[in-house]
Every structure is written in structure tokens, then in C-alpha cells.
């Protein structure tokens with residue numbers, strides 16, 4: 001089996017999880033790590049199993065990830081799993097299912113087996129803090145609590161959980 005781990009990442013959080021997923025996948029099979037921008041649909045079609053990673057942008061997968069899902073090719077026996085990072089401390093199970101919906105829909109349409117989605121918290125890029133604080137209508141105390149909570153994310157624990165997700169998927 002050959003595995004592709006691909007991701008879109010602007011500030012490094014999703015990339016950190018991608019690295020962990022690829023490291024774990026490489027223990028069980030051939031695994032390549034590639035940024036989404038480096039890929040074409042033909043290249044993606046060559047893999048048996050694809051992990052695709054995205055930050056959450058305005059409650060949705062990042063646009064380039066949705067675009068990639070839209071051009072996946074129909075192949076026989078391919079598997080796909082997702083991973084998402086988000087600044088919110090945690091999303092209840094049902095929300096995460098909703099965020100992963102474009103992945104599931106693409107799999108269904110293209111005959112790809114959907115293997116689930118991992119998610120964890122990621123620190124919001126500093127350049128976005130003022131904008132998001134305003135958008136969420138938080139006062140300075142609330143915002144500094146939020147920043148404190150997400151500082152250091154994704155944490156080592158998240159990296160380990162991502163590896164466990166891969167292990168269980170291949171078990």
C-alpha cells in the first residue's frame with residue numbers, strides 16, 4: 001500500500017499534524033508528504049490511501065482543500081481520511097462530522113472509502129487576532145483567556161493522538 005499525506009496550511013498547525021500522520025503511516029507502508037499546491041489529480045490517483053488536511057476557515061474546510069476534493073478521480077479501492085485543525089478549543093462530535101461532510105460527499109461520489117477525520121486545536125495566527133476578537137465580540141479579558149487556551153496548540157498530546165488515529169486506521 002502507498003500512502004499520500006497532503007495538506008493546506010498557512011501558519012503551520014495543519015502541517016505539524018501532517019508530519020505526525022506521515023511519520024506514523026511510514027511505519028506501515030510507503031508514505032509521501034506533499035503540500036496540496038504540489039499535486040495534480042493524476043498524482044493523487046496513484047495512491048491507495050490519502051490523508052488530506054485542512055484548517056477550519058469560517059466554519060468550513062479551506063477553499064483549496066474543497067477544490068482538491070472536487071477534482072479527485074474515480075479509482076478502485078482508494079481510501080481517504082481527513083484531518084482538521086481549528087482555533088476553537090473543541091468541537092462537539094456532530095459539528096466535526098459536519099465539517100468533514102465535503103470529504104464524505106467526495107468519497108461517496110468517487111467510490112472512495114471514507115475512513116474518518118481527526119481534528120485538534122491549532123493556534124490562530126497573530127495577524128488574525130484583532131479581526132477574530134472583534135468578530136466573536138469578545139472583550140479583552142475573554143480574548144486573552146482564549147489566547148491562553150490555544151497557546152502551544154497543536155500540543156504534543158495532539159500529535160500523539162493523530163498518530164493513534166493512523167495506527168487504528170491501519171490496524
Ligand SMILES: Cc1cc2nc3c(=O)[nH]c(=O)nc-3n(C[C@H](O)[C@H](O)[C@H](O)COP(=O)(O)O)c2cc1C
Pocket residue numbers: 008009010011012013014015054055056057058059060085086087088121122123124125128
Ligand atoms: C481566515 C481564517 C478563518 C478561520 N476560521 C475559523 C473558524 O471558523 N473556526 C475555528 O475554530 N478556527 C478558525 N480559524 C483558525 C484556524 O482554523 C486555526 O488556527 C488552524 O489551526 C490554522 O491552521 P494552519 O496553521 O495549518 O493554517 C480561522 C483562521 C483563519 C486564518
